[in-house]
Amino acid sequence: MELLRSRIIIGITLLSMVLMFGSALAQDADKRDVLDSTAVRVGTFKKPVNLPIPAQLDVVEDSEGDAGSSITVSWLPSPDDGAGKNNVIEYQILRSESQDGEYVIVGSASRGMTQFQDATTTDGVTYFYYVRTISKDGGANSQISAGIQSSPQWFNTKDLDTFIIGLIICAAVIYFIYHAQKGKKFFLRQIAGLEAVDEAIGRATEMGRSILFIPGINDMDDVQTVAGITILGRVAKTIAEYDTKINMPVSRSIVMTTARETIKQAYVAAGRPDAYSDDMVHYLTDEQFGYVAAVDGIMVREKPATCFYLGAFFAESLIMAETGNSIGAIQIAGTAMPAQLPFFVAACDYTLIGEELFAASAYLSGEPKQLGSLKGQDVGKIIAMIVILGLCGLYTVASISDSVSLLDFADKIKGLFSAS
Amino acid sequence: MHFDLGVWIGAFLTLGIISFLYKDNPWYKICEAIFVGISAGYWIASLFWQNLVSKLYDNLAPAIVALFHGQIQYNLLYLVAGILGIMMLLRLIPQIGWISRWPLALVVGATAGLQFINYLVSNGVKQIYNTIVPVFGPVSDAGGIPPVATTGEGIGNVIILIGTFTGLVYFFFSKEHKGLFGGAAKVGTWFLMITFGASFGYTVMSRMSLLIGRIDFLVNDWIRGTFG
Numbered sequence: 001m002e003l004l005r006s007r008i009i010i011g012i013t014l015l016s017m018v019l020m021f022g023s024a025l026a027q028d029a030d031k032r033d034v035l036d037s038t039a040v041r042v043g044t045f046k047k048p049v050n051l052p053i054p055a056q057l058d059v060v061e062d063s064e065g066d067a068g069s070s071i072t073v074s075w076l077p078s079p080d081d082g083a084g085k086n087n088v089i090e091y092q093i094l095r096s097e098s099q100d101g102e103y104v105i106v107g108s109a110s111r112g113m114t115q116f117q118d119a120t121t122t123d124g125v126t127y128f129y130y131v132r133t134i135s136k137d138g139g140a141n142s143q144i145s146a147g148i149q150s151s152p153q154w155f156n157t158k159d160l161d162t163f164i165i166g167l168i169i170c171a172a173v174i175y176f177i178y179h180a181q182k183g184k185k186f187f188l189r190q191i192a193g194l195e196a197v198d199e200a201i202g203r204a205t206e207m208g209r210s211i212l213f214i215p216g217i218n219d220m221d222d223v224q225t226v227a228g229i230t231i232l233g234r235v236a237k238t239i240a241e242y243d244t245k246i247n248m249p250v251s252r253s254i255v256m257t258t259a260r261e262t263i264k265q266a267y268v269a270a271g272r273p274d275a276y277s278d279d280m281v282h283y284l285t286d287e288q289f290g291y292v293a294a295v296d297g298i299m300v301r302e303k304p305a306t307c308f309y310l311g312a313f314f315a316e317s318l319i320m321a322e323t324g325n326s327i328g329a330i331q332i333a334g335t336a337m338p339a340q341l342p343f344f345v346a347a348c349d350y351t352l353i354g355e356e357l358f359a360a361s362a363y364l365s366g367e368p369k370q371l372g373s374l375k376g377q378d379v380g381k382i383i384a385m386i387v388i389l390g391l392c393g394l395y396t397v398a399s400i401s402d403s404v405s406l407l408d409f410a411d412k413i414k415g416l417f418s419a420s
Numbered sequence: 421m422h423f424d425l426g427v428w429i430g431a432f433l434t435l436g437i438i439s440f441l442y443k444d445n446p447w448y449k450i451c452e453a454i455f456v457g458i459s460a461g462y463w464i465a466s467l468f469w470q471n472l473v474s475k476l477y478d479n480l481a482p483a484i485v486a487l488f489h490g491q492i493q494y495n496l497l498y499l500v501a502g503i504l505g506i507m508m509l510l511r512l513i514p515q516i517g518w519i520s521r522w523p524l525a526l527v528v529g530a531t532a533g534l535q536f537i538n539y540l541v542s543n544g545v546k547q548i549y550n551t552i553v554p555v556f557g558p559v560s561d562a563g564g565i566p567p568v569a570t571t572g573e574g575i576g577n578v579i580i581l582i583g584t585f586t587g588l589v590y591f592f593f594s595k596e597h598k599g600l601f602g603g604a605a606k607v608g609t610w611f612l613m614i615t616f617g618a619s620f621g622y623t624v625m626s627r628m629s630l631l632i633g634r635i636d637f638l639v640n641d642w643i644r645g646t647f648g
């Protein structure tokens with residue numbers, strides 16, 4: 001009996017020791033988990049050997065030249081970033097509104113990165129940050145930053161170079177407009193597509209058929225649509241003079257309103273206000289392919305002699321141009337959408353490529369303001385050509401001669417064109 | 421046999437639109453009218469809820485309420501947008517229809533001004549930046565002596581430089597395309613056409629995938645789905 005009791009006591013003692021040891025292990029593990037995954041204090045535990053060396057906070061500041069609601073956190077990478085068994089997986093950025101408060105993860109950055117932009121801040125609220133370096137074995141925290149607030153800035157100083165380039169081009173434009181208004185004649189080279197406008201309208205007049213004008217499928221907040229509508233003014237004036245019919249289906253209500261005003265003014269300018277009708281411009285639908293289906297139907301039923309496609313186009317470009325081609329219409333297209341230009345080039349008689357569309361309105365109107373603007377843009381192109389040739393030459397010489405100073409100089413000038 | 425009305429309507433409309441490839445026909449006209457009518461209605465509803473309600477009313481109404489409580493909120497500026505919208509509708513009254521030109525002028529002018537920066541950056545400044553490359557060696561933005569270029573990189577850099585430069589010459593409007601200048605413009609035209617050719621082929625392939633998607637719908641969803 002005594003023997004049994006002593007064995008039970010020994011057994012219970014051993015079991016208790018095992019349980020206590022197990023409990024201690026579990027508590028230690030729990031404590032480490034807490035510290036590794038959701039720890040909010042820094043420096044309260046000794047870094048286990050298997051954790052990465054933490055990144056060091058570098059700069060935490062209000063993001064420069066923005067509209068507020070953003071703070072940029074920068075850090076020096078962990079020595080374990082990209083090295084050895086503690087290789088860093090990522091950096092987590094944690095934020096709190098008080099230094100001793102609860103920190104929450106606001107984002108993460110891949111290893112090798114040293115900056116994170118927290119674009120979820122409220123202006124005027126003070127935030128504290130730290131960076132946690134994560135490896136496969138856990139995370140190690142950097143020191144906590146000083147309090148920082150986000151705020152909006154009036155000027156985006158990062159785009160100062162763009163501002164200066166814009167000023168130079170604007171100055172050139174104003175200079176040429178001034179001289180154009182003084183009566184100076186400027187030379188403009190011929191653009192094939194524009195030379196054909198009168199011919200295309202004349203053909204429609206002779207055939208007694210209508211002219212279809214498509215201003216693209218974007219709204220008036222696209223400069224291509226604005227350019228298309230500007231050309232419409234000149235086209236509509238000729239149409240009014242020739243007494244031909246124009247049909248203009250549109251996919252945007254504001255474009256419809258603007259186009260009606262433009263055509264009305266053109267008819268007034270041509271001395272035929274009575275011939276104008278609001279029905280010349282009509283809305284179909286905003287839906288891209290619904291619009292195309294309807295335009296295709298109009299084409300095959302009315303068989304216009306001339307089709308103009310001037311504006312911003314997307315996947316509908318080839319569908320419309322091919323249908324226009326199938327009915328034997330003269331087609332003049334113009335867009336600055338690089339992906340659609342090939343289709344217009346393939347299916348239309350004349351295509352205004354990119355900037356030719358914008359030049360077209362100046363070319364057709366002959367107004368001093370538009371001519372001066374075009375000449376000013378040419379100055380911008382000359383500057384671009386000189387910069388490209390000059391800097392390419394400079395880099396090549398620096399490459400061949402291994403000149404660090406020359407390379408630094410070239411880098412500085414090239415940096416002027418690194419618009420954000 | 422499994423009958424799914426939605427799939428049958430989809431098949432009917434798909435075949436109706438495709439029938440246009442043969443010629444204009446009543447089936448296509450029906451599909452066209454349905455497409456235009458439904459999409460126009462959908463867009464009206466969509467614009468009403470996404471613009472008029474969520475952008476104007478939801479921003480303006482709390483600001484007006486706050487105004488009655490003596491607070492002036494930034495969102496009161498939406499009142500300007502609302503007034504401009506009403507001015508646009510005044511064209512429905514012929515006597516004062518001219519007022520609708522003011523918001524139009526604002527839209528067009530603001531568009532030109534705002535897009536100026538976007539176009540200058542994306543079509544000008546960034547293009548220049550990416551074209552500045554050494555003809556005989558790549559240079560990192562961080563500076564330092566560049567490594568020796570491979571032959572392929574060198575040829576690529578030369579093509580980028582010539583293509584961009586001659587392209588700019590082509591779009592230069594102040595000088596006749598004659599002589600050396602005309603020759604450079606001709607080279608620029610070749611670069612443009614080669615680019616268009618590559619883009620054409622690429623886009624046609626993506627359109628083929630759209631066609632395959634429609635055929636897949638007709639064969640699998642419609643025919644196999646219905647008749648097993």
